[in-house]
Amino acid sequence: MTDSGATRMTAVSDSLMRGGAAGSATMAALGQSEAIARRMRRRGREARFSWLVPTIYIIVLMLPIYWLINMSFKTNAEILSTFSLWPQNPTLRNYAIIFSDPAWYSGYINSIIYVSLNTVISVSVALPAAYAFSRYRFLGDKHLFFWLLTNRMAPPAVFALPFLQLYSSFGLIDTHIAVALAHCLFNVPLAVWILEGFMSGVPKEIDETAYIDGYSFPRFFVKIFMPLIASGIGVAAFFCFMFSWVELLLARTLTTTSAKPIAATMTRTVSASGLDWGVLAAAGVLTIIPGALVIYFVRNYIAKGFALGRV
Amino acid sequence: MDKVHNNKAWFLVIPVLVLVAFSAVIPLMTVVNYSVQDTFGNNVFFWAGSDWFEQVITSQRFYGALARSLTFSLVILLIEIPLGIFIALNMPRKGIGVPVCLVLMALPLLIPWNVVGTIWQVFGRADIGLLGYTLRSLGITYNYATNPTHAWLTIVIMDVWHWTSLVVLLCYAGLVSIPDAYYQAAKIDGASRWSVFRYIQLPKMSRVLLIAVLLRFMDSFMIYTEPFVVTGGGPGNATNFLSIDLVKIAIGQFDLGPAAAMSIIYFLIILALSWVFYTVMTNYGTERSR
Numbered sequence: 001m002t003d004s005g006a007t008r009m010t011a012v013s014d015s016l017m018r019g020g021a022a023g024s025a026t027m028a029a030l031g032q033s034e035a036i037a038r039r040m041r042r043r044g045r046e047a048r049f050s051w052l053v054p055t056i057y058i059i060v061l062m063l064p065i066y067w068l069i070n071m072s073f074k075t076n077a078e079i080l081s082t083f084s085l086w087p088q089n090p091t092l093r094n095y096a097i098i099f100s101d102p103a104w105y106s107g108y109i110n111s112i113i114y115v116s117l118n119t120v121i122s123v124s125v126a127l128p129a130a131y132a133f134s135r136y137r138f139l140g141d142k143h144l145f146f147w148l149l150t151n152r153m154a155p156p157a158v159f160a161l162p163f164l165q166l167y168s169s170f171g172l173i174d175t176h177i178a179v180a181l182a183h184c185l186f187n188v189p190l191a192v193w194i195l196e197g198f199m200s201g202v203p204k205e206i207d208e209t210a211y212i213d214g215y216s217f218p219r220f221f222v223k224i225f226m227p228l229i230a231s232g233i234g235v236a237a238f239f240c241f242m243f244s245w246v247e248l249l250l251a252r253t254l255t256t257t258s259a260k261p262i263a264a265t266m267t268r269t270v271s272a273s274g275l276d277w278g279v280l281a282a283a284g285v286l287t288i289i290p291g292a293l294v295i296y297f298v299r300n301y302i303a304k305g306f307a308l309g310r311v
Numbered sequence: 312m313d314k315v316h317n318n319k320a321w322f323l324v325i326p327v328l329v330l331v332a333f334s335a336v337i338p339l340m341t342v343v344n345y346s347v348q349d350t351f352g353n354n355v356f357f358w359a360g361s362d363w364f365e366q367v368i369t370s371q372r373f374y375g376a377l378a379r380s381l382t383f384s385l386v387i388l389l390i391e392i393p394l395g396i397f398i399a400l401n402m403p404r405k406g407i408g409v410p411v412c413l414v415l416m417a418l419p420l421l422i423p424w425n426v427v428g429t430i431w432q433v434f435g436r437a438d439i440g441l442l443g444y445t446l447r448s449l450g451i452t453y454n455y456a457t458n459p460t461h462a463w464l465t466i467v468i469m470d471v472w473h474w475t476s477l478v479v480l481l482c483y484a485g486l487v488s489i490p491d492a493y494y495q496a497a498k499i500d501g502a503s504r505w506s507v508f509r510y511i512q513l514p515k516m517s518r519v520l521l522i523a524v525l526l527r528f529m530d531s532f533m534i535y536t537e538p539f540v541v542t543g544g545g546p547g548n549a550t551n552f553l554s555i556d557l558v559k560i561a562i563g564q565f566d567l568g569p570a571a572a573m574s575i576i577y578f579l580i581i582l583a584l585s586w587v588f589y590t591v592m593t594n595y596g597t598e599r600s601r
Contacts, residue, residue: 051408053401057479058415061472064434065418067441071433079439125330128323136320144324146589151335153585155533157554158574161561162338185334188327246423248536253562263425277439284426291421299413302420303484306477307522308592 065288071281079277094282104283107262110176111245112290114259117180118187119240123233126191131221133192134199135207148189152308159185160253167254174256182250187240190308194239197309198232199225232309235301238294245290262287339578345571363572372556373573380553384531387470391527392520394471395478400512402483413483416476428540431469435541455542459549462542466550469537474530478523485519486512518591525588529581553577 071079072094073087082088098104132138133145163182164173172178206228210220226233252264266283298305349359367373402412419427435455437443446453455465489511497507535554538544544551544559551559557577561570 050401051403053398054403054408054412054416057398057475058412061416061419061476063441064430064472065422067434068430071439083439083444085441121330125326129327132320132323135314136317137314138316138318138320141320142593144328146586148327148331149589150582150585151331153529153533153581153588154335155535155554155557155577155581157533157535157557157561158342158578159335159338160558161567161570162341164562165341166338181330181334184330188331188334192327242421246421248423248425249558263423266425266429277433280429281433284429287423287426288418288421292418295414295417295421296410299410299417302413302417303480303519306420306526307481307484307519 068281068284071277072285074278076276076278091278094278095286097279098282098286104262104265104279107260107265108286110255110259111251111261111263114176114179114183114251114261115241115244117176118183118244119237121180122184122187122191122240123195123237126188126195126236127226127233128221130192130195130199131225134196135204145192148192149308152186152189152193154185156186156247156249160249163250164253173254174259176259178254179251179259179261180244182254183244183247185250186247187243190243191236191240193308194236194305195229195232195309197304198229198235202228231301235298235305238298239305241294242291245287342571342574342578345567346575349568359568363568364576366569367572367576373576375548376551376553376556379549379551380532380534383467383470383534383552384528386467387474387531388524388527390467390471391475391478392524395475395523396482396516396520398475398479399482399486400508402479402486404487413480416479418476419473420476422473424536425540427469427473428537431465431472431537432541435465457546459546462546462550465541466538469541470531470534473537474527478527481519481523482516485516489515521591525584525591529584529588532584533581 070086073090073092075089075091075093078084078088133141159182167173167178167182172181202225206224207220210224215224248261248263251261255261255264262283266280266287295302346363347359347361348356349362350356403409422430434440435443435453437447437453443453453461455461493511493515494507497511502510533554534552535558538550538552539555539558542550544555554577557570557573560566560573
């Protein structure tokens with residue numbers, strides 16, 4: 001439909017131009033087609049410089065990140081004494097400290113463990129629920145869907161203290177599973193909403209045909225439906241991973257030593273060791289890497305994910 | 312799409328219910344519990360009624376924090392939304408530039424929030440940060456740790472840096488869904504650049520834009536980690552936002568009653584906003600499937 005519309009429009013504008021050239025049209029039409037041509041030329045000139053805006057924006061975005069990377073390759077003495085736009089004596093000392101000190105690298109391992117646990121839990125419980133919301137109407141479905149969303153919107157600050165007490169009464173404080181479960185607060189609703197968005201794009205006839213062919217529900221779901229929404233599952237997993245990775249308040253409240261996330265390790269070491277800027281910068285750079293590695297694969301779905309599957 | 316009425320679908324939702332009950336309902340009930348009771352320790356509680364709520368609602372401190380949070384959200388929206396639209400309008404539509412732009416612009420969104428704080432904490436320092444150093448060499452005294460205005464500026468710029476890309480990505484998603492025919496028709500009508508924006512692009516973006524506004528409002532209203540790392544609520548109380556204040560009362564001072572009452576008021580505000588959000592999102596959903 002779009003294509004035919006476009007063709008029709010081009011045909012109209014073509015006939016306008018030709019009419020003007022052949023002299024069979026009125027002066028008004030001629031003037032109009034000249035005006036069109038002039039505007040097209042102006043649009044072209046505008047377009048030539050429009051790349052400037054995203055370029056400048058990206059440079060502004062990258063400057064602070066570059067500064068962090070720059071600092072991570074300097075020694076503390078160089079950071080504090082000389083001001084330079086790139087490291088004068090590049091050193092890997094800061095990274096070496098992180099990779100050789102268990103207090104540092106265990107932070108990364110802890111973060112990765114609870115983030116992965118959370119992603120697996122969130123996506124696997126959200127899959128059947130999202131299917132129910134996208135295919136069936138049932139008692140209280142709309143209220144339930146809304147209530148899930150309120151949890152995504154709930155400020156973690158409200159939940160910090162009750163979580164601390166709840167998990168200490170279960171003896172779960174300072175375990176990976178405690179943080180993973182706490183992050184389900186906002187990641188399960190997120191996964192349900194994103195997956196529901198993707199599932200609603202799959203025609204219902206596929207389900208019906210499968211049932212007629214004698215597939216049971218679990219077999220249909222795993223063998224036919226899940227491959228169809230594979231990209232949706234990937235995007236949901238990515239967003240669960242991301243929001244669990246960037247969250248600090250709950251993760252820090254629920255851990256003390258053995259499950260302490262890297263983000264919390266950073267805040268503690270800053271205050272304890274008299275501001276080791278180089279190591280701090282190196283640790284920061286390392287926390288950016290996981291996101292930067294996977295972002296390319298979900299680039300076309302990022303907007304959809306942030307809008308909870310609704311773009 | 313017509314949905315089948317089937318109450319057995321509840322069985323599919325049960326896992327989510329159990330999990331969210333554990334991670335949301337029980338903690339929330341604890342908060343409600345604390346908000347109406349008082350204790351002298353040893354787990355002995357007695358009924359306090361609405362005392363805590365009255366204390367919060369009549370306290371200057373609460374209104375101060377609420378006003379700061381609302382002002383912050385408003386400032387953020389006024390900057391990020393127009394800027395986001397402007398950048399999205401100028402993004403390339405095809406070619407190698409598209410994935411490059413998308414990936415680089417999304418990068419700040421994936422940085423852990425406290426690292427965002429750390430980045431700006433360093434970047435704004437006059438002795439070791441690029442921004443602070445540049446400003447100082449231009450003769451501008453700039454210190455976010457002691458000057459409230461500078462602290463606000465730093466946090467606002469940090470948030471613009473962190474989240475404008477979200478607005479850009481959402482608007483861009485709305486823009487690329489506009490068929491070419493619309494632009495060609497506009498060309499034939501001799502529409503100006505402004506009319507193209509006003510009558511074609513803006514209406515087509517309105518839904519995504521609403522989502523962007525609501526998301527940005529809610530997330531900036533609950534902002535905690537980034538200002539906490541950069542200023543810790545200071546200097547004085549200048550950047551003491553609602554969530555920072557709440558954590559100070561609850562975990563710093565361990566004043567359970569007032570903290571719980573404040574949490575519930577905070578949560579009710581969020582609930583009202585979520586309802587607006589939900590209405591917008593689901594209305595969009597029904598129009599999409601039509």
